Each structure stands twice: as C-alpha cells, then as structure tokens.
Amino acid sequence: MAIKERKEREKQEMRNLIIESATQLFLKQGYDKTSIRSVADDIEYSPATIYLYFKDKDEIFYVIHENAFDILNRLLRQHEVIADPFERLAALGRTYIEFGLKNPDYYDLMFIMRAPMSQIKNEEKWKAGECAFGYLLTTLAACLEQKKIRQADLHVTGIQVWSYVHGLVSLYVRERMCILMQPDDVTREMLYKSFELFLANLKT
Template sequence: MAIKERKEREKQEMRNLIIESATQLFLKQGYDKTSIRSIADDIEYSPATIYLYFKDKDEIFYVIHENAFDILDKHLRQHDGIADPFERLGAIGRTYIKFGLENPDYYDLMFIMRAPMEQIKNEEKWKAGECAFGYLLTTLSECLEQKKIRPAELHVTAIMVWSFVHGLVSLYVRERMCILMMEDDATREVLYSSLDLFMANLKT
C-alpha cells in the first residue's frame, strides 16, 4: 500500500474513532456535558489531536447527525418501487416508526436531544436532512396530484404527517407509552394502528 493511501486510511480511522466516541458520550452525558476534553480522554488521545480533524464539538455533532439522517434516508427509499404514492406514503410512515423503535439512541440524537444547530445553519445545504424530508415532499406531491389525499398546501401536509409519526416515536423513545400499561409488542402495534387510522383520515 502506498504511503499516501495508508495515511488516508489512518486519518479516516481516527475520524471514525472520534465520531464513535462522541456519539456514545452525547447519548450518555448529553450534548452540554460532553466536551472535546472528555472525547479525547475516552479515546486516550490529546484534545489537540481531535482539533486536527474537527474544528469544534458542533462540527462533530453535525457529522453524526448527517450520518444518522443518511441511514434513515436509505431506509425510506427502499420503497421507491411502490408505484401508488399513497401506499408508498404509508410504507414510509411505518418505516420511519420502525427506524425510531429499533434505533432509539440515534432517534434521540437526531430529533429530541437539545443541541445547537449552528453548524447546520452554517452549511450551504443540510444534505441528509433535506434529502429525507424531500422524499416525503415528493411522495405527498404525487398523492395530491393524483387526488389520493384531501387537498391541502403541500408543506402544511408534510409537517402534519411528520409531526404525527414523530410524536408517536418520541412518546415511545422517552418511555411515555407506559401509560398504556401494555406489553412492549402490544404498544408497538398501537403505534402502527394509530398510523393506519391517521392515513385513513388523509384519504379523499
């Protein structure tokens, strides 16, 4: 292996190590209590080493955020083959819920954890987040054009759909569904059934 290739591989491995450590610390301690120093201590390197790869904690969080949204987007786009946009919308909703239930830590980091969004604001485009939301917009636009759902403004409808599934997942992730006093499997079925009822109310 050429020296240049080896150095690039080592650089990527170090970035991955920093990201993995930061992810776990953000989830365990919260954003505010995690520092560059604590990340450095966790991976047993000096803070100066981390600054060779990231300018600050915000940038590390942004990379983790992007990675998580990229994973979600890939899951959602598995439904590209569903021709009927209303059926695709339902599949997207179920997949979104499933992603949140199976990846509660990632979901917490993506949508619930309080952390500054300054790095995202500083980027020209929030690529992964816009990609996932754009897929929802495209699907809803097709539903509206084909009169599969009640007529409404596209972005209002998108926020309504997203807010509904986000609310379901958030209640589950933050363990508020215990109020139902059901077994976990039964609780999950309630979430999916709630989505089905919501979808039925969207239809024309």
C-alpha cells in the same frame, strides 16, 4: 498495503473512534456538558489530536447528524419502486417509525436532543434533512394530484404527517409508552396501527 493507503485507513479509523465516543457522550451527558476534552479523555488521546480531525464540537455533531440522516434517507428511498403514492406514503411512515424504534440513540440525536443547529444551517449544509422532508413532500404532492388524500396545503400536510410519526416515535424512545402497561411487542404494533388510522383519516 501502500504507506499512503495505510495512513488514510488509520485516519478514518481515528475519525470513527472520535465520532463513536462523541455520540455516546452526547447521549449520556448531553451536548452542553460534552467537551472536546471529555471526548479526548474517553478515547485516551490528547485534545490536540481531536482538533486534527474536527475544528470543534459542532462539527463532530454535524457529522453524526448527517450520518444518521443518510441512513434514514436510504431506507426511505427504497420505496421509490411503489407506484401508488398513497401506498408509498404508508411505507414511508412505517419505515420512519421502524427506524426510530431500531435506532433510538440516533433518533434522539437527530430529533430530540437539544443541540445548536448553527453548523447544520451554515452554507445550506443540511441537505440530508432537506432530502428526507423533500421526499415526503414529493410523495404527498403525488397523492394530492391523484386525489388519493383530501385537498389541503402541501406543506401543512407534510408537517402534519411528520409531526404524527415523530410524536409516536418520541413517546416510545423516551419511554412514555410505559403508561400503556403492555408488552413491548404489543406497544410497537400499536404505533403502526395508530399511523394506519391516521392515514385513513387523510384519504378522500
């Protein structure tokens, strides 16, 4: 392996190490209590090393955030092959729920944990989040055009759908579904069935 290629690989490995450490620290002790020094201590390097790769804590959070949204986007886009927009909408909702159930840590960082959005909002950088919501709106627009769902404002309906699946996943991720006193597989199935009933109420 050429020296340049080896250095690039080592640089990427260090970035990944920092990101993995920061992710766990953000989840364990919160964004505000996590510092560059705490990340450096966790990976046993100096804070100066961290600054060679990221300018500040916000930038680390941004990278983690975008990586998570990239995963979600790819999962959602796999349903582009579904011709019927209502069936596609149903698939998007199920995939969103499944993503949250399988990736509770990522979901917490993306949608629940309180953290500054300044880095994400700067220079229109939140393309990943806009892409995911935009795809939902595109699917809903097709549903409205083909009269698959009741006529309503597109963006209001988009927020309505997103809020519903987010609520289901958030209750599960934060372990509030324990109130049902059901086995985990039964609880998960209830989430999907609840979404199906929600969709049925949107139909014309």
